[in-house]
Amino acid sequence: MALTTLSFDTPDALTSAFAEDLVSILKTGIKTRGRASLVVSGGRTPLALFKQLSETDIEWDKVDITLADERWVEEGHEASNTSLVKANLIQNKASAAHFVELKSDVADASEGVNAAEKAIASMSQPFDALILGMGEDGHTASLFPCSEQVNDGLSMNSGRTCIAVQPTTAPHQRISLTLPALLNSRHIFLHLTGDKKKQVLLDALDNATEAQKPITAVVNRAPVTLMWAP
Numbered sequence: 001m002a003l004t005t006l007s008f009d010t011p012d013a014l015t016s017a018f019a020e021d022l023v024s025i026l027k028t029g030i031k032t033r034g035r036a037s038l039v040v041s042g043g044r045t046p047l048a049l050f051k052q053l054s055e056t057d058i059e060w061d062k063v064d065i066t067l068a069d070e071r072w073v074e075e076g077h078e079a080s081n082t083s084l085v086k087a088n089l090i091q092n093k094a095s096a097a098h099f100v101e102l103k104s105d106v107a108d109a110s111e112g113v114n115a116a117e118k119a120i121a122s123m124s125q126p127f128d129a130l131i132l133g134m135g136e137d138g139h140t141a142s143l144f145p146c147s148e149q150v151n152d153g154l155s156m157n158s159g160r161t162c163i164a165v166q167p168t169t170a171p172h173q174r175i176s177l178t179l180p181a182l183l184n185s186r187h188i189f190l191h192l193t194g195d196k197k198k199q200v201l202l203d204a205l206d207n208a209t210e211a212q213k214p215i216t217a218v219v220n221r222a223p224v225t226l227m228w229a230p
């Protein structure tokens with residue numbers, strides 16, 4: 001296990017330092033490979049980070065951005081991570097970035113998996129940076145411990161980069177990058193705020209199986225930087 005923890009006094013201090021790190025990673029990607037790729041998570045935690053990044057001066061037209069997971073709802077729905085990213089990150093200076101959609105116009109996420117995999121394949125990989133969140137049940141991306149699909153999502157030899165997931169303890173069908181797709185990243189960050197989530201993570205790393213707390217599957221296999229503030 002290789003978890004490096006960077007703790008900040010306040011969420012604002014975390015946001016500034018995190019944005020600076022990401023910008024430097026993206027600049028390196030652009031300089032070295034011509035384009036850079038960034039995978040972000042939805043949820044509430046990254047909102048301030050998205051805003052700060054969007055105001056940063058880099059060559060956003062050379063950056064591809066996608067999501068670690070999406071809820072299978074129409075764009076514009078309050079649960080849509082696509083809408084959240086477009087409204088908060090792909091704005092201001094970052095409005096020139098290219099957004100790679102996981103969601104397509106089919107009724108069931110399982111019918112959209114092939115199109116999502118094709119979209120992901122268009123991005124420069126390994127991804128330059130991946131930002132994961134974590135739920136209090138230990139899910140990350142949409143690899144939910146309550147779902148029937150958890151073992152398929154965590155399989156390292158499925159040959160799949162995306163999976164349709166039906167959580168039973170959270171609303172909406174999802175599409176998620178699989179564990180091997182998430183791990184195909186040069187820099188992996190776990191972005192958490194609050195004592196409770198930190199404790200969930202530490203307890204999970206101590207006691208849980210990967211299927212019980214999917215975040216541990218990432219931390220067990222790759223260097224992860226935990227960006228944490230109270």
Ligand SMILES: O=C(O)C(O)[C@@H](O)[C@H](O)[C@H](O)COP(=O)(O)O
Binds near residue numbers: 045046070132139
């Ligand atoms: O779309 C999502 O819901 C996610 O990508 C998910 O994995 C999220 O990161 C965690 O549930 C934490 O969410 P919060 O930041 O809202 O606590």
